[in-house]
Amino acid sequence: MTTPTVAPAATPNPAAAFYAGLIARSLGAALRVSQSVAPAAATRLALRLFFTPMPLKLAARRRPLPAGWQVEHWPFEQGAMAVYRRRPEGKGERPTVLLVHGWAGDAQQMLLLADTLHAAGLDPVLLDFPAHGRSAGWRATLPQFVRALWAASARLGPLHGVVAHSLGALAAAHAAANGLPVQRLALLAPSPPPALFLQWFARSLGLGDGLPQRMGTWIERVEGVPLQRFEPGWLGLHVAQPTLVVHDEHDRVSPLAVGQRLAQALRGASLLVTHTLGHRRVLGDAAVAAAVTAHLQAARGSQHDPGRPNGSEV
Structure with missing residues (x-):
């Protein structure tokens, strides 16, 4: 596992919000005890916690769909993925845009963006990871x-664009770097690379410095993907698609430095810095939705601004 290239920001611990609940804190206490007695077992328990979205998504599974949307379930690995699409309206082909959420999020967080894209003549498809x-x-x-992004692309065909939030943005950039057939990317509040987030995870639960290294080694061995490739x-050497990066200066989950570093690394990327939106409200902001739409419309030969220069703000 490689050393992260993005230095931690001044924020005490951006990962702490994910592990503030009673279940996570209780497991953290058990981990602190077991580390000195059985480090291998502690690593396995830490990985189970790290791979579990907190809080559990029970409410999202019961949330009613808004009018005009329908849900399908596509087979994927050991279960099925939920996919949300607009009900058919009229005739004619619309370029397909896949929208994906971040860790502990869900597809319906992307609805404002999706509706804005649909109004602009695109075909938004939302995916629950x-x-x-x-x-x-x-x-x-x-x-x-x-892998879920690749599976969705296999069903949908070549994509006009991918709009992705947080950890989904990191997954989308990695997929594009490895040949995902997509024309343009919009990465909203991209997550820190996993090596850095593993460090924050261990710090949030008061665990030792050796645990992140052991967890990263296990992930690389089992998943077969070097974490350095995130x-x-x-990514900057392998992502060729025009990319818009949107990041808020007050993001407490993924500091602005993360988005700045990624935008600088990607060739020809544009960075849009927002204010007061934090990590998740960026998904419900009309100005952000307009900027994402303009970026995706640029590939269709529209008259929209293809994206602001690196470092622009709203």
């Missing part, structure tokens, strides 16, 4: 997110 929303399972991994430096 494994263990999220209405998709099957209770645990997931970042490489599994990547680092900005590696």
Whole structure:
């Protein structure tokens, strides 16, 4: 496992919000006790916690669908993925845009973006990653997110665009770097690379410095993907698609430095810095939705601005 290339920001611990609940804190206490007695067992328990979205997505699985949307379930690995599409309206082909959420999120967080894209003549398709929303399972991994993107692309055909949030943005960049057939990317509040987040995870539960290294080694061995290939430096050498990165200066989950580093690494990427939206409200902001739409419309020969120069703000 490689050393992360993005230095931790001044925020005490951006991962702490994910593990503040009673279940996570109780497991953290058990981990602290077991580390000195049985480090291998402690690593396995830590991985189970790390792979479990917190809080559990029970509410998202019961949430009613808004008018005009329908849900399908596509087979995927050991379960099924929930996919949300607009009900057919009229005739004519619309370019397909896949929208994906982040860790502990769900597809319906992307509805405002999806409706804006649909109004602009695109065909938005929303995906619940494994263990999220209405998709099957209770645990997931970042490489599994990547495989889910490939599975969706196999069903949908070449994609006009992918709009992705947080950990989904990191998965989308990795998939594009490895040949996912997509024309353009919009990465919203991209997550830190996994090596760095593993460090934050261990710190949030008061665990030792050796645990992140052991966890990363296990992930690389089992998943067969070097974690270094999620680092900005590696992605920057392999992502060729025009990319819009949107990041808020007050993001407490993924600091602005993460988005800045990724935008600098990707050739020709544009960075849009927002204010007061944090990590998740960026998904429900009309100005962000307009910027994402303009970026995706640029590939269709529209008159929209193809994206602001690196470092622009709203």
